Amino acid sequence: MKLEIMRFDGKRVERYEEFEVGRVATLLEAFYRIKEFEDPTFTFEAECRSGICGACAVRVNGKERLACSHTPMENDRIEPLEYHEVQRDMLVRREDSFEKLTKAGAYLHRYERSVPDTKEERKTEIQSDCILCESCYSACPVLAIDGSFLGPFALSRAYRYAADSREGAKEEIVASVQNSGVWDCTLCGECTAVCPQGIDPKGDILALRTLSLQSGYSDPNFATLSFSTPDFSF
Amino acid sequence: MNYDLLIIGAGGAGLSAAIEAMQRGAKVLMVCKTLPTRSQTVMAQGGINAVLHESGDSVESHIEDTLKASGGLADEESVRVLCKEAPSNIEWLERLGVPFSRIDGAKTPLESIAQRRLGGASAPRACYAQDYTGLKIVHTLYDKASSMGVEIRTRLFALSLIHDEEGVCAGALFLDIESGELKEIRASATIVASGGFSSIYHGYTTNAYGSSADMHSAILEAGGYLSNMEMIQFHPTALEGSAILISESARGEGGYLIDERGERFTNELAPRDEVSRAIFSKIERGGRVFLDIRHLGREKLEHLMPQELHLCRLHAGIDPVEELVPVSPAAHYSMGGIECDRQLRVSGLYNCYAAGECANAHLHGANRLGGNSLLEIVVFARMAAVNALESDKRVCRDTGETLHKAKAELERILGSEGEECDIYAMRREAGRILFEDAGIHRDAKGLEKAMEKISAMRERLSQAVSSDKSARFNTYLIDFMQLRSSLMAAEAMLVSALAREESRGAHYRSDFPYERQEWCRDTLCRLCEGEVVVS
Numbered sequence: 001m002k003l004e005i006m007r008f009d010g011k012r013v014e015r016y017e018e019f020e021v022g023r024v025a026t027l028l029e030a031f032y033r034i035k036e037f038e039d040p041t042f043t044f045e046a047e048c049r050s051g052i053c054g055a056c057a058v059r060v061n062g063k064e065r066l067a068c069s070h071t072p073m074e075n076d077r078i079e080p081l082e083y084h085e086v087q088r089d090m091l092v093r094r095e096d097s098f099e100k101l102t103k104a105g106a107y108l109h110r111y112e113r114s115v116p117d118t119k120e121e122r123k124t125e126i127q128s129d130c131i132l133c134e135s136c137y138s139a140c141p142v143l144a145i146d147g148s149f150l151g152p153f154a155l156s157r158a159y160r161y162a163a164d165s166r167e168g169a170k171e172e173i174v175a176s177v178q179n180s181g182v183w184d185c186t187l188c189g190e191c192t193a194v195c196p197q198g199i200d201p202k203g204d205i206l207a208l209r210t211l212s213l214q215s216g217y218s219d220p221n222f223a224t225l226s227f228s229t230p231d232f233s234f
Numbered sequence: 235m236n237y238d239l240l241i242i243g244a245g246g247a248g249l250s251a252a253i254e255a256m257q258r259g260a261k262v263l264m265v266c267k268t269l270p271t272r273s274q275t276v277m278a279q280g281g282i283n284a285v286l287h288e289s290g291d292s293v294e295s296h297i298e299d300t301l302k303a304s305g306g307l308a309d310e311e312s313v314r315v316l317c318k319e320a321p322s323n324i325e326w327l328e329r330l331g332v333p334f335s336r337i338d339g340a341k342t343p344l345e346s347i348a349q350r351r352l353g354g355a356s357a358p359r360a361c362y363a364q365d366y367t368g369l370k371i372v373h374t375l376y377d378k379a380s381s382m383g384v385e386i387r388t389r390l391f392a393l394s395l396i397h398d399e400e401g402v403c404a405g406a407l408f409l410d411i412e413s414g415e416l417k418e419i420r421a422s423a424t425i426v427a428s429g430g431f432s433s434i435y436h437g438y439t440t441n442a443y444g445s446s447a448d449m450h451s452a453i454l455e456a457g458g459y460l461s462n463m464e465m466i467q468f469h470p471t472a473l474e475g476s477a478i479l480i481s482e483s484a485r486g487e488g489g490y491l492i493d494e495r496g497e498r499f500t501n502e503l504a505p506r507d508e509v510s511r512a513i514f515s516k517i518e519r520g521g522r523v524f525l526d527i528r529h530l531g532r533e534k535l536e537h538l539m540p541q542e543l544h545l546c547r548l549h550a551g552i553d554p555v556e557e558l559v560p561v562s563p564a565a566h567y568s569m570g571g572i573e574c575d576r577q578l579r580v581s582g583l584y585n586c587y588a589a590g591e592c593a594n595a596h597l598h599g600a601n602r603l604g605g606n607s608l609l610e611i612v613v614f615a616r617m618a619a620v621n622a623l624e625s626d627k628r629v630c631r632d633t634g635e636t637l638h639k640a641k642a643e644l645e646r647i648l649g650s651e652g653e654e655c656d657i658y659a660m661r662r663e664a665g666r667i668l669f670e671d672a673g674i675h676r677d678a679k680g681l682e683k684a685m686e687k688i689s690a691m692r693e694r695l696s697q698a699v700s701s702d703k704s705a706r707f708n709t710y711l712i713d714f715m716q717l718r719s720s721l722m723a724a725e726a727m728l729v730s731a732l733a734r735e736e737s738r739g740a741h742y743r744s745d746f747p748y749e750r751q752e753w754c755r756d757t758l759c760r761l762c763e764g765e766v767v768v769s
Contacts (some may be wrong), residue, residue, distance in 0.1 A: 009704075010704070010706045010707060025476070025548065025549050025550075025551065026548065026549065035658070035709075036658035036709075037660075039656075040658075040701040040702050040710045041701075041702045041704065041708055041710065043709050045268065045270065045708075047272050047442035047443070047444055048274075048276065048277055048442050049442070049476070049478060049547060050277070050478050050479065051545075052277055052366075052369060053268075053271070053272045053273075053276055053277075053442070053517055054271065054272070055268065055272050069548060071548065085708050087412070087706070088707035088709075089707065091707055091709075094269060095269075095388055098269070098380075099380075101377060101380060102377075102380045102381050105333070106377055107377040107380070107381040107732075108329075108330060108374075108377075108378065109381075111331070113332075113343060115334050115336045115340055115341065115343055115345075115346050116338070116343070116344060116346050116430065117335050117336050117337070117340070117346065118335075118337065118338050120336060121335055121336040121709070123333075124333050125364065128333045128366075128370050128373070128374075129366060129369075129402040130373065130375070131369065132271050132273075132274070138424030143458050157377070160333075163333065164331060164333070166328075166329075167331075168330060197394070210596075228551065231648075
């Protein structure tokens with residue numbers, strides 16, 4: 001099987017290179033084959049091989065996939081994640097996007113005594129399945145024009161804590177997602193479509209918008225518009 | 235810059251230690267070779283043990299079960315601490331926001347946490363978060379640590395401890411993967427929380443390739459001790475070839491293990507070491523073993539183990555609903571490791587502590603009980619942080635030799651005066667040798683043969699140069715260094731396995747197929763003029 005892989009040596013050279021990888025079960029197996037048998041300089045990240053560590057996310061024909069969970073097809077075009085500085089080949093700098101978790105208030109601020117039950121468990125079960133592969137981040141078109149946008153995984157995780165009955169400072173989380181946050185999302189749903197864990201960041205962002213409205217915030221995109229002038233069009 | 239505490243590793247143990255130290259106002263730096271949340275901890279599915287209520291269970295039973303599984307090698311005092319501290323540590327996790335699975339109708343937060351029974355436990359005491367217990371603990375710890383402002387430096391590969399001739403440590407020396415430069419990080423105390431070393435069995439391990447004993451070899455080189463390195467737990471059912479883990483639940487729900495003739499040959503629910511040995515006996519004689527879960531039916535399987543079905547389809551191209559799944563045991567967990575005392579101080583060194591799978595804190599002995607490893611990384615890592623901060627420190631009188639030596643060595647490896655050797659072929663070869671001759675069945679002849687080959691590889695690698703000369707993001711160089719550490723750890727494992735002339739727990743010697751009273755003790759190894767020696 002032939003794969004077309006984007007190469008970047010960390011300086012300026014960027015090109016696509018074809019590799020014949022033979023029969024492989026997963027794209028990650030192809031990566032290892034290239035590094036072990038073809039080109040020891042080929043650079044990528046992977047740890048667990050079973051879809052749980054989030055390290056090996058790349059783009060296959062423009063769609064985000066975990067290399068360890070993707071069965072490659074003839075002539076697949078492989079590229080690193082978008083909206084991250086490419087360091088070498090598939091390796092990207094993830095530290096900046098990870099920092100957005102704290103900015104979005106994605107942590108338990110103040111523990112409040114609560115006795116959760118199975119219904120409570122289900123409220124945040126899916127969101128807390130996140131493996132930080134950042135597929136959603138790479139698929140988000142807002143980040144193409146606004147690098148400061150908190151992005152899907154951080155907002156989804158902010159919702160996970162805001163919806164937790166043990167969180168005693170929900171208002172702080174809601175405040176954290178107002179700027180470059182929930183109102184900047186276009187609700188296109190690309191994040192939801194690519195998540196390997198079946199998480200729905202778009203839905204969580206909508207839920208955060210509801211919490212925001214209930215806390216007295218409003219959509220700043222409508223702030224300058226007036227809907228109260230008389231309508232003479234009839 | 236001098237830190238109060240340097241933590242090497244950012245998995246469950248590293249993060250727990252970091253949060254504890256931050257809460258005590260210490261100046262902490264946590265370092266990892268990849269990123270936090272990429273650690274082995276995320277792969278732990280089963281649960282974390284704690285006796286949360288005394289109806290039908292007790293802390294005493296938890297202690298008893300742990301000691302029983304250990305085959306007499308665990309330290310009762312340490313096990314007692316672990317089990318007693320378990321409930322308060324679950325509460326600590328609960329208050330940090332870990333999204334545990336729940337039960338209905340509970341009266342208190344702790345009582346609401348759902349618990350399941352794992353193998354070898356006399357009661358259901360493993361707290362879980364669906365099948366993602368490790369993942370959800372690590373991510374919650376990471377969210378908390380980040381919010382507290384724990385300083386985390388990523389992509390730093392630990393090369394050695396900064397130490398003097400007396401073994402007094404003052405931090406560690408790292409290779410910055412981003413720049414290719416060496417970085418010295420100095421700290422009053424160091425906690426090693428770098429994970430296990432099962433990936434020395436490359437190709438035959440459920441672990442990530444990065445579980446490569448980097449710090450085990452650094453500890454040896456600094457004059458510290460490793461212990462019970464021969465005690466490796468093999469998981470009975472990994473996929474043949476890819477070594478992807480198929481969880482115990484497949485057998486727990488009634489799956490069969492059958493041979494090529496379609497016959498069952500073992501009690502599928504026996505302890506891991508017994509089942510692994512039964513399977514390996516078949517494989518050793520050229521046979522194959524299959525997991526048969528077809529009789530459970532599509533509906534039940536889709537509901538109970540969707541992840542397992544997916545992994546079989548993806549990695550083996552097999553649909554377990556209709557087909558047999560070829561399986562083989564694979565190295566899964568290292569019970570032994572960096573030798574430490576009850577305060578978690580690394581033996582032979584000062585100002586240096588170890589916690590988590592990398593350490594032998596004398597909790598698991600010859601066999602680990604499911605659910606105790608996640609417990610260890612929380613309870614003992616926090617304890618290590620407290621001890622490291624509160625203890626008296628010795629002054630390190632290092633002469634800068636560590637840096638000097640590492641610099642020369644790195645220059646040599648990145649230079650061209652030497653043979654480029656196929657490190658990946660060596661990695662595969664080492665994994666195969668260790669699995670075949672020093673895996674589930676061991677004997678003196680096989681171990682000696684393996685030792686000869688591994689030593690030869692180590693010798694060859696010590697003369698070799700890197701095939702990638704780049705300074706920045708040179709992951710080939712990292713693989714090179716990891717292989718070097720793995721081979722040293724493999725030697726330590728081999729000399730220990732040779733020394734222990736008996737069978738106990740996970741260590742089975744076909745030439746000594748029984749337990750011997752005089753071996754109801756630990757093996758201890760250290761480096762002596764470049765050679766690993768055991769006592």
